[in-house]
Every structure is written in structure tokens, then in C-alpha cells.
Amino acid sequence: MENEIQDKKGMKKTILVAFAILIGFFVISKILSSISSDPAQQSYEKHCASCHGVNGEGLKDLIPPLANADWLLENQDKFACIIKNGISGNLVVNGKTYNQAMDGKNLNDVQIYNIINYINQSWGNDIAVITTEDVQKQLLNCK
Amino acid sequence: MKSILFILSIIFLFSCTEKPKELPFYGMSVVNSPLGLDTIFNPLPNFEFTNQMGTKVNNETFMGKAFVADFFFTSCPGICPKMTRNMLKIYDIYKEDVNFISHSVDPKRDSVEKLNTYANKVGIKNAETWHFVRAPKEEISKMADTYMVIAYEDSTVSGGFEHGGQFILVDENQFVRGFYNGLDDESVDRLITDIKLLLKEE
Numbered sequence: 623m624e625n626e627i628q629d630k631k632g633m634k635k636t637i638l639v640a641f642a643i644l645i646g647f648f649v650i651s652k653i654l655s656s657i658s659s660d661p662a663q664q665s666y667e668k669h670c671a672s673c674h675g676v677n678g679e680g681l682k683d684l685i686p687p688l689a690n691a692d693w694l695l696e697n698q699d700k701f702a703c704i705i706k707n708g709i710s711g712n713l714v715v716n717g718k719t720y721n722q723a724m725d726g727k728n729l730n731d732v733q734i735y736n737i738i739n740y741i742n743q744s745w746g747n748d749i750a751v752i753t754t755e756d757v758q759k760q761l762l763n764c765k
Numbered sequence: 766m767k768s769i770l771f772i773l774s775i776i777f778l779f780s781c782t783e784k785p786k787e788l789p790f791y792g793m794s795v796v797n798s799p800l801g802l803d804t805i806f807n808p809l810p811n812f813e814f815t816n817q818m819g820t821k822v823n824n825e826t827f828m829g830k831a832f833v834a835d836f837f838f839t840s841c842p843g844i845c846p847k848m849t850r851n852m853l854k855i856y857d858i859y860k861e862d863v864n865f866i867s868h869s870v871d872p873k874r875d876s877v878e879k880l881n882t883y884a885n886k887v888g889i890k891n892a893e894t895w896h897f898v899r900a901p902k903e904e905i906s907k908m909a910d911t912y913m914v915i916a917y918e919d920s921t922v923s924g925g926f927e928h929g930g931q932f933i934l935v936d937e938n939q940f941v942r943g944f945y946n947g948l949d950d951e952s953v954d955r956l957i958t959d960i961k962l963l964l965k966e967e
Contacts, residue, residue: 672850673850675850682887684887708842710842722842725924
């Protein structure tokens, strides 16, 4: 009889421990995921990744890559304007021709600044960091 | 040791509680008994489209196999690439067992040749399982109505066409069995599990 009660107590304790562990895992994973996504990454994933991919890889022959893209390296002076106004027509990126219109995005200077630097510094890209002034200057001179 | 076993058994229990569910039927229903207790759903009406190879496809082409449908147009500057990306994810898993139809809502610009180019660009080299189809405007609206989704010309939206981002799941007998948001990863994952259920049903 006494043994049984003891067993029951032990059982309760294990259940509690099990729950504590489960909750612990949950909290830790939430914290980890909130640390790993900075605002710049979040902006990129919200506004660009659906087409260009979470790793900037593009989509087959439809959408050009942003990771290690020669075109992007050579056209840094147009980057902010492309985000703001979109781009269309034939475009050769890493030797492949793309021709699919991209819409402009209604983003503010800081969001554009964040996205550009995130792309320039991700997935093996090693392109110089630009300032918010650079972005503003570019946007004043969009064609 | 005992507590580890216990945790494992809890996890095991949780993973078993989900009952195998059956997918619902959608569509225009006809109430078919005097008491109104039996609801019978109609399958898709007759349709005929032209695919990216210039071949005519109709009900018969798709009969006996489930398919997933969506609406798009090749010069779409907005949501279409994301839908195509998600459709490709499903295609990669189920291309042996399920067919796919992407309805162009832009018959003026989307010639057979344009559709063919688009299909090739996303890596679909022939129309064995994935048909990119065109049809006269009225046919497209009729089809959208049957699926109960939105697809119409609207010069005020980007690209000139309004079309919902839905994926529609149709079963082997051409009854509509599910609607999903082709722009939402979780909804697409639900479609992937629902197809599994549907294939078990067959």
C-alpha cells in the first residue's frame, strides 16, 4: 500500500520533469531562432526570398541568383534603384540570360540599406558595405 | 532511465493520437434525397485547354489521377514565381503519382510558345505530368468559378491580372478536395500531406 503511494508520487514527479524538459526545449528553440534572424535578414526573407531563394540561389532559369552574381557585383550603383523600381528585359547573370519582370518594392531607405548590406555580405558574397547616404544618393538619381 | 522511457512514451503517444482523416468534398452540391440528408457533389464540368506542347487536354487526359491546379501568367512580376517555386516542391515529391495544371489567365500574351518557354525555364521539359495551359478568357473564368477561386483581368493591379494564390487539389474522379494558399509554406506542407491521404484513398 505504502509502496503504491510512493510509486504514484514518483510517477507525478516524472511527468512534471518531462513537461519541464519539453517546455525548456521550446523556450530555448524560440530564443535561438529569434537571435539568429536579424532585421536585415527578416526584410530580405519577407521581400526577396520568395523569388530569389533564402540562400540567394535564384529559381532555375526564371529568376537570377543574388549569391555570387557577376551582374550584381558590376551594378552596385543601381542596386537601390532596382529594389525601388524593379527591373525588366534581358539580363545576363553568370552567363545565363534571364527575361522576367521584377516589380519594384515599396520600402524605405533604411530597409533598402539593410537588404543591400545583407545580400552583399551573405552566401559567400563579399561586397563592400554601403552607407545610408549612399542609398539616398542612388535613389535621387534613379533612371 | 525510467524517466527517459517515460518521456519517450509520452512523445510516442502524442504522435499516435492523430486519426487518419478523410479529405472533404467541395463544389456545387445537390441535395439529393427527400429528407435532404444526402449531399452529392458535382465533379468538374467538361473542359478543354491547350498545353505548352500545343496539345489539347481535357477531362479524359486527367481522369484516373489526382491533380493540383493553379492560376498564373508568364509575364507575372509578382506572386507567380513564389507559387511556381512551391509547386515545384510538390512536383518533385509527387510527379510520378499526381498531375499538375497551371492555367494562364493571360491568353492574349501567353501563346503556346510562351508557355513552352516558361515551362522549360522552370525545368519542365515536356508536358507528361505538368501542363501549362491556355484557353479563351470565358473558359478561364468558368474554370476559376468551378474551383471557386479568383482569376480575372484587372489593369489596376501589377501585371494586369488579379488571381488568387490558391492551389486546388482535385481527386482522381475530378472532385475538388482541397484549397491551399500557394504563397504560404505551412499551407503548402498541408497540401503535401493531404495528397498522401488522397493517394491512400485511391
